[in-house]
Amino acid sequence: xxxxxxxxxxxxxxxxxxxxxxxxxxxxxxxxxxxxxxxxxxxxxxxxxxxxxxxxxxxxxxxxxxxxxxxxxxxxxxxxxxxxxxxxxxxxxxxxxxxxxxxxxxxxxxxxxxxxxxxxxx
Amino acid sequence: xxxxxxxxxxxxxxxxxxxxxxxxxxxxxxxxxxxxxxxxxxxxxxxxxxxxxxxxxxxxxxxxxxxxxxxxxxxxxxxxxxxxxxxxxxxxxxxxxxxxxxxxxxxxxxxxxxxxxxxxxxxxxxxxxxxxxxxxxxxxxxxxxxxxxxxxxxxxxxxxxxxxxxxxxxxxxx
Numbered sequence: 228x229x230x231x232x233x234x235x236x237x238x239x240x241x242x243x244x245x246x247x248x249x250x251x252x253x254x255x256x257x258x259x260x261x262x263x264x265x266x267x268x269x270x271x272x273x274x275x276x277x278x279x280x281x282x283x284x285x286x287x288x289x290x291x292x293x294x295x296x297x298x299x300x301x302x303x304x305x306x307x308x309x310x311x312x313x314x315x316x317x318x319x320x321x322x323x324x325x326x327x328x329x330x331x332x333x334x335x336x337x338x339x340x341x342x343x344x345x346x347x348x349x
Numbered sequence: 350x351x352x353x354x355x356x357x358x359x360x361x362x363x364x365x366x367x368x369x370x371x372x373x374x375x376x377x378x379x380x381x382x383x384x385x386x387x388x389x390x391x392x393x394x395x396x397x398x399x400x401x402x403x404x405x406x407x408x409x410x411x412x413x414x415x416x417x418x419x420x421x422x423x424x425x426x427x428x429x430x431x432x433x434x435x436x437x438x439x440x441x442x443x444x445x446x447x448x449x450x451x452x453x454x455x456x457x458x459x460x461x462x463x464x465x466x467x468x469x470x471x472x473x474x475x476x477x478x479x480x481x482x483x484x485x486x487x488x489x490x491x492x493x494x495x496x497x498x499x500x501x502x503x504x505x506x507x508x509x510x511x512x513x514x515x516x517x518x519x520x521x522x523x
Contacts, residue, residue: 245465246446252428253442270429272436276354276475276485277468291434322430347431 233257233265233316234338240267241318243277255318256297257286258334260310268300296345298325302332324348351487352495354471358464360502366458368505373451373463375501375511376470377403380444382516383473386523387427387441394425394441399448406451415452422449436480436522440473467498474518490517 234257241255254270255278267274267282268289279288289304298317305312312334315321320341321329329336364372381399388394398421405411411418426445432438447466454462471494478488486495501511 245468246450248423248426248449249442249446249469251423252426252430254430270433271439272434272476273480275472276479293434295433296430345430346428 230314231316231337233259233314234318235316236265237267237316237318237338240274240278240281243281244275245277253318254297256301257316258298258301258305258312259314260305260308260312262310264308264310266301266304266310266312268297268304270297296322296325299328302328302334322348352492352499354467354486354495357495357498357502358467360499361460361463361467363506364463364502369458369460369463370451370454371505371511372501373447373454373466374403374407375513376466376498377406377444377447377451379513379516380440380447380470382519383437383440383522384444386519387437390437390523391427391432393427394445395421398422398425399445402448402452406455409455411452411455415456419449419452422452436473436476439476440518440522443469443472470498471495473522477518477521490521494518 237255237257241250244250244253256268258266260266263285265286266289267286269291272291274288282288289300291300295303298315298321302312312332314335314337315329316337320339321336322341322345323343326340384394384399385396388396402418402422422445427438427441429438429442447469450462450466474491474494478484478491497514504511
């Protein structure tokens with residue numbers, strides 16, 4: 228069975244959002260790099276206070292950009308740091324654009340793939 | 350002296366169920382302009398639904414079944430994947446989430462709902478000060494926000510009417 232450790236971590240951080248409606252509208256992504264370092268990103272401008280507080284010593288936050296999904300943010304951060312992403316997990320199924328990028332970068336997704344583009348990218 | 354979010358949350362324990370609900374309503378009304386501004390800018394959502402929900406919750410009469418109302422409220426929440434890196438979207442989403450919590454509170458005024466409302470209400474201001482200056486709760490504007498919650502709690506406990514304070518975050522977010 229595929230290791231779901233990163234997806235579980237993404238969901239753990241995601242659960243810190245204190246309401247189900249808000250949770251259903253936010254994505255958290257977690258990227259394991261070839262080093263100990265793990266990159267955490269969000270679909271929001273940045274992580275919420277409780278999420279940031281819960282980051283472990285080896286976890287760093289990816290900055291968000293205007294067009295990026297959480298998955299794209301963590302991959303961009305890895306590149307910026309000159310790190311190679313190995314595996315990625317997300318708190319909800321990964322959209323087609325992110326899936327393409329993940330494959331292009333040779334990263335293994337631990338999360339179900341949606342197989343569809345996001346609404347705003349159709 | 351600096352006040353923390355945890356200290357404000359502790360104050361909520363003194364409130365009885367009705368008082369918790371009163372505070373929740375005041376917070377929802379303070380947040381509503383966020384949704385209004387977002388809704389107007391992106392032609393998104395349904396402002397009237399949220400306004401009516403608050404009005405009906407205040408009068409303790411829901412016009413439709415609670416489950417239906419919760420469903421309708423959830424439908425008009427913006428998805429942050431469609432508005433990435435957008436603080437307005439987060440503020441609007443948190444507003445919807447607060448009103449959702451209020452509806453839940455109408456039949457179960459447990460402290461957890463009020464704590465959720467509080468955390469949702471201070472989230473966008475926190476992101477705002479943090480992303481600008483990498484500051485946190487020590488930022489003066491953030492401190493003022495926390496003190497407002499403390500002051501409202503005190504006003505409710507002493508049986509006074511809550512004094513609304515203009516929501517200046519909108520000018521910063523938008």
